[in-house]
Amino acid sequence: MDAPALSRGTFIRLTGALGAGLGLALSFPGCAPSSQSGGKEFSPNAWVRIAPDDTVTVVLNKSEMGQGVATGLPTILADELDASMNHVRTEFAPADPKYGDPGLGGDMITGGSTSIPDSWLPLRHAGATARAMLVAAAAKQWGVDPATCTTREGVVYHQPSNRSASYGSLAATAATLPVPANVPLKTPDKFTLIGKQSRRLDLTGKVNGTTIYGIDVKVPGMVYAAIARSPVFGGRVKSFDATKAKAVPGVTDVVQVSNGVAVVAKNTWAAFQGKNALQIVWDEGPNAKVSTASLFADAERLAKTHQGERIAASRGNPDSISGTVVQAVYRGPFLAHATMEPMNATADVRAGSCEVWAPNQVQLRARAAAAIGSGLPPESCTIHTTYLGGGFGRRLEADYVQEAAEVSKAIKSPVKVMWTREDDIQHDFYRPMSLNVVRGVLSGGDVTALTHQVVQKSWYRDWWPQLVKNGIDPGAMEEVTDAPYAIPNFRATYIDHDHGITAGSWRAPNANWNCFVTESFVDELAHTAGKDPLAFRLALLKHNPRAANLLTLAAQKAGWGRKQQAGVAQGLAVTFWNGSYGAIVADVSMQDKMLKVHRVVAAVDCGTAVNPDIVVQQAQSATNFGLSAALTGKITIKNGRVEQNNFYDYTVLHMADAPSIEVHVVPSTAAPTGIGEVCTPPIAPAVGNAIFVLTGKRVRQLPFNDALA
Amino acid sequence: MVSITVNGTSHDVDVPDEMPLLWVVRDELGMTGTKFGCGVAQCGACTMHVDGVATRTCVLPVSQAVGKQIRTIESLSTDNSHPVQKAWIAEGVPQCGYCQSGQIMAAAALLQKTKKPTDDQITQAMTNICRCGTYDRIRSAIHRAAGET
Numbered sequence: 016m017d018a019p020a021l022s023r024g025t026f027i028r029l030t031g032a033l034g035a036g037l038g039l040a041l042s043f044p045g046c047a048p049s050s051q052s053g054g055k056e057f058s059p060n061a062w063v064r065i066a067p068d069d070t071v072t073v074v075l076n077k078s079e080m081g082q083g084v085a086t087g088l089p090t091i092l093a094d095e096l097d098a099s100m101n102h103v104r105t106e107f108a109p110a111d112p113k114y115g116d117p118g119l120g121g122d123m124i125t126g127g128s129t130s131i132p133d134s135w136l137p138l139r140h141a142g143a144t145a146r147a148m149l150v151a152a153a154a155k156q157w158g159v160d161p162a163t164c165t166t167r168e169g170v171v172y173h174q175p176s177n178r179s180a181s182y183g184s185l186a187a188t189a190a191t192l193p194v195p196a197n198v199p200l201k202t203p204d205k206f207t208l209i210g211k212q213s214r215r216l217d218l219t220g221k222v223n224g225t226t227i228y229g230i231d232v233k234v235p236g237m238v239y240a241a242i243a244r245s246p247v248f249g250g251r252v253k254s255f256d257a258t259k260a261k262a263v264p265g266v267t268d269v270v271q272v273s274n275g276v277a278v279v280a281k282n283t284w285a286a287f288q289g290k291n292a293l294q295i296v297w298d299e300g301p302n303a304k305v306s307t308a309s310l311f312a313d314a315e316r317l318a319k320t321h322q323g324e325r326i327a328a329s330r331g332n333p334d335s336i337s338g339t340v341v342q343a344v345y346r347g348p349f350l351a352h353a354t355m356e357p358m359n360a361t362a363d364v365r366a367g368s369c370e371v372w373a374p375n376q377v378q379l380r381a382r383a384a385a386a387i388g389s390g391l392p393p394e395s396c397t398i399h400t401t402y403l404g405g406g407f408g409r410r411l412e413a414d415y416v417q418e419a420a421e422v423s424k425a426i427k428s429p430v431k432v433m434w435t436r437e438d439d440i441q442h443d444f445y446r447p448m449s450l451n452v453v454r455g456v457l458s459g460g461d462v463t464a465l466t467h468q469v470v471q472k473s474w475y476r477d478w479w480p481q482l483v484k485n486g487i488d489p490g491a492m493e494e495v496t497d498a499p500y501a502i503p504n505f506r507a508t509y510i511d512h513d514h515g516i517t518a519g520s521w522r523a524p525n526a527n528w529n530c531f532v533t534e535s536f537v538d539e540l541a542h543t544a545g546k547d548p549l550a551f552r553l554a555l556l557k558h559n560p561r562a563a564n565l566l567t568l569a570a571q572k573a574g575w576g577r578k579q580q581a582g583v584a585q586g587l588a589v590t591f592w593n594g595s596y597g598a599i600v601a602d603v604s605m606q607d608k609m610l611k612v613h614r615v616v617a618a619v620d621c622g623t624a625v626n627p628d629i630v631v632q633q634a635q636s637a638t639n640f641g642l643s644a645a646l647t648g649k650i651t652i653k654n655g656r657v658e659q660n661n662f663y664d665y666t667v668l669h670m671a672d673a674p675s676i677e678v679h680v681v682p683s684t685a686a687p688t689g690i691g692e693v694c695t696p697p698i699a700p701a702v703g704n705a706i707f708v709l710t711g712k713r714v715r716q717l718p719f720n721d722a723l724a
Numbered sequence: 725m726v727s728i729t730v731n732g733t734s735h736d737v738d739v740p741d742e743m744p745l746l747w748v749v750r751d752e753l754g755m756t757g758t759k760f761g762c763g764v765a766q767c768g769a770c771t772m773h774v775d776g777v778a779t780r781t782c783v784l785p786v787s788q789a790v791g792k793q794i795r796t797i798e799s800l801s802t803d804n805s806h807p808v809q810k811a812w813i814a815e816g817v818p819q820c821g822y823c824q825s826g827q828i829m830a831a832a833a834l835l836q837k838t839k840k841p842t843d844d845q846i847t848q849a850m851t852n853i854c855r856c857g858t859y860d861r862i863r864s865a866i867h868r869a870a871g872e873t
Binding site (some may be wrong): 219228 | 733739740743744747750751752754755756757758759760761762763764766767769780796797798801802804809812813816817818819820821822823824825828847850851853854855856857858859860861862863
């Protein structure tokens with residue numbers, strides 16, 4: 016299907032089109048009773064089915080990767096349906112455009128913290144419509160006015176006659192009724208689950224090992240495969256010798272695929288051993304000499320020569336303002352995602368069909384990848400989405416799906432392609448490195464001008480080209496063009512630093528880096544002006560009370576301005592991410608160059624908190640994810656290869672370094688915005704700003720542990 | 725042929741001696757509750773109890789597990805009634821959940837040895853990686869489970 020033209024923004028909802036999109040989302044494709052259940056199941060739309068045994072099955076067009084959609088989306092629908100959460104089951108939607116998100120151009124994408132906001136109205140309408148039909152069914156059976164019926168926890172009541180009927184018992188009748196239009200929605204004061212339901216629906220399987228992730232899929236007759244991919248970005252197989260690989264016990268086959276050489280075996284271990292035994296000669300291609308140093312030298316040349324520079328935002332005349340000039344250059348590293356579950360997919364390609372089981376965030380793109388891999392049309396490919404052992408944007412790519420389909424086609428057998436951790440670290444779509452040049456002017460203690468030049472590879476160029484306008488990648492300019500501050504003379508420019516290192520979405524792209532620049536540099540300006548960083552920011556946020564109030568809340572809860580313990584300093588930062596605000600205050604100490612983050616206070620404003628405890632979970636999770644990268648995260652390149660291998664040299668946050676994180680959620684009845692990412696961007700600058708207070712050293716390069724060594 | 729005892733049941737498996745216990749249990753015995761995360765004993769997703777000791781089985785040759793009592797997440801309880809599982813649910817620990825089998829097995833082993841662990845003891849024992857960053861809640865859940873045992 017053609018995606019509607021999108022005007023701006025990373026994962027921007029088509030705010031104006033959301034209403035229009037409703038018609039699309041609520042076209043009730045499944046309005047006929049399900050034939051499989053002999054007409055007894057009630058399926059008024061694509062999102063919900065009610066079985067005679069009262070089970071309410073909510074169909075999720077979003078992937079569960081820890082962020083809680085498998086609880087959040089059913090909560091929204093069940094509230095309007097007046098269902099009991101005890102009856103709710105979930106299943107993941109197939110790859111089908113009817114499950115596309117109108118807010119994301121009709122694509123099936125779990126990303127950008129859009130699941131709850133984009134599902135908010137469609138799922139409420141779906142639930143309310145189903146409820147109205149169940150009420151109509153009961154009223155018809157009882158011969159009463161539907162308006163005299165009430166509903167609660169999966170039961171229709173007619174109190175005047177003291178009658179009641181469970182939803183399941185009404186399913187068959189409801190399925191015969193016409194689907195009503197324009198069923199009114201609840202007012203927020205009538206919500207019974209939204210804002211209250213905190214317990215996740217997916218806990219049971221996640222504490223006893225029964226939850227099925229991609230790695231756990233088992234298909235009859237399935238074999239296992241591991242793929243050796245070019246160590247150099249963009250390299251290709253020149254020749255290979257499989258003799259030693261085939262000698263490994265358990266190895267059954269070795270086949271070349273477009274991405275490398277696949278070793279097929281009776282179990283995962285044998286496949287890994289066989290892969291290690293392969294002898295491959297690579298054509299290393301044009302990136303064989305690329306290194307982190309050469310890439311930054313290129314970026315600096317681009318920045319100085321302004322080659323290909325585009326103006327992304329401009330107001331006033333920042334070049335003509337006089338005053339105290341502050342200039343700085345910030346350098347951000349590549350980052351890997353390192354989801355706990357390494358990439359994998361299972362495929363079964365047969366004559367005329369391709370079935371895939373994969374932990375993925377992009378069902379339609381996974382289907383397209385399966386089609387390429389199998390050589391079949393997309394309509395012949397089926398995608399089963401499993402639970403995801405983490406996503407963080409990595410699974411917005413479907414490279415592993417194509418691989419599995421290719422191998423299955425080649426060996427004519429169902430196969431699971433399993434990545435090692437080394438494969439995962441070295442063949443990622445990385446958060447791109449970035450060079451940011453900032454220049455501010457202070458006059459009379461106020462910021463009167465700011466310019467911000469971003470040199471960063473565009474990953475949207477390949478991933479979502481419709482969003483790149485005039486060569487400007489909106490993702491690369493997050494937290495630059497839309498930083499929350501009002502500065503009268505401002506210019507943001509972008510240079511697409513095209514290079515051969517694969518780049519992609521990484522939790523809060525790419526505010527995850529740009530916010531470090533913006534919020535560290537605002538801090539630099541505050542200190543240069545001799546002002547308190549909180550007061551300085553609040554003066555720049557007079558036009559934005561939501562951001563100002565949130566920052567004030569975080570500061571108050573953290574005891575900003577109070578005398579700290581000896582050796583401890585506080586830093587703060589605020590961000591705006593896709594409709595939500597997040598503010599963080601970090602308590603930091605440095606001893607013998609050892610950085611320690613003791614405590615974090617996070618405040619978030621995400622509109623209605625559908626599941627309050629999941630909001631807290633996500634604020635904590637996003638903070639730790641950002642902190643992990645800020646402390647030690649970096650991928651470096653040498654001779655066109657990633658230098659890191661596994662968790663011993665791409666180190667991530669452990670419990671010993673994880674701070675206590677106190678979360679404050681602003682009470683709100685506004686429509687919900689996202690929560691999965693907003694706390695990732697502000698943690699690094701909050702820590703960096705505290706480091707400046709402690710040491711007088713302004714860190715302009717991450718990770719901190721390198722910069723402070 | 726190697727003979728191992730997993731969750732009280734003896735299994736004969738035709739695998740090389742050096743094959744890690746993790747892959748024997750997952751691919752040969754079909755018990756997938758224990759996860760693969762790194763293959764180099766760094767992340768702890770593969771934690772099982774070997775004679776009661778929390779062990780990273782992605783690097784443990786199956787031959788070294790012969791004659792030992794191996795316990796996996798599947799053996800903890802059938803109804804989530806183990807104190808650690810109950811505490812994990814009460815504190816709302818899991819997010820993606822992938823690392824939690826290993827975290828829970830590590831916590832259960834810790835509580836076997838140390839009935840009321842201090843924060844420092846928890847930090848020392850719990851070195852498993854969680855990319856969702858559930859560490860705060862893991863700590864709270866261990867304290868909660870310690871209170872119930």
